[in-house]
Amino acid sequence: MDIVFHPRFMDHRQYAGHPERAERLSVVLGSLARSELDPPMHEPKPVDEDLLLKVHHKDHLRDLENTGEGYYDPDTYMTGDTLAIARLAAGAGSLAVDVATENSAAFALVRPPGHHAGTMFGGGFCYLNNVAVAAERALESSKRVAIIDLDVHHGNGTADIFRSREDVLYISTHQYGIFPGTGHIKEVGTGVGEGYTINVPLPAGTGDKTFMYGMDRLILPILEKYDPSFVLVSIGVDAHYADQLANMGLTSEGYMALVQRLHDFARGGSRGIAYFLEGGYDLGALSEVVGNIIAIDEERSVPMRLNEGYDNGVGRRIVDQAVGIHSIMWDI
């Protein structure tokens, strides 16, 4: 799989001790090198301004510029470099779609992440929405795009940008009750977008079995019906049991099983697929999961060791409830 990466992503700094740090990318690059994987690399340019304005209101961009250096929110810091690097990460969103169109798959290995940035707001370590830029880029040549958000946090920014759209399907699995507090099971989109937002807010302790049940019972059946020409995956590795920011039980193998299903869905239907790094703060889990996604079509892989996860089973009820809410419209 081709990688979209810029060395400037390593220069992005939050305040000292922040979990969203440059090592998140260097461990992935290190594990690829150790496994003798040498994927083609593409360097993005800053995002095209017209494309960016399809995703964010100009007031949000002005707000970021005016913040200069300081706290954007209590968890999200800006230095004089932040906005320039965020523009490169958003540019990586667009380039990943171009690369995936040509080669069928791409991974945008980016910092800062993007899925908490909405039309008029940033926050939660995010400034510009990389995957939303990618969706708009994909829509230049596709009728329908699906975004699957596997980060443990609800992608409130992505949901905000596409809530009233039927040409972008947004599906999110996330831990309920943690940041940002949105993504209720009954939030299904508005106007013509009603039914094109699917939230699966899972309780703490949900693991491999329940996530796979949700994939097979809800996510894949809806994807089959929606029939997108492009699949974009917001991949956060913070639903991993080793991650300290949340309380889910996914293993590295569980993550890969979920990703393999999405990958097979895309490839089976000759659809493009592109992955976008969002969160994930345990360096071991990140390098294993992201490394193996990048290696998914290769004969070599990255060794996986973090497989002692757990599943308390309580999330199954939520999957069934989501199926109940969406079954009529999607005939699943």
Ligand SMILES: [Zn+2]
């Ligand atoms: Zn997250």
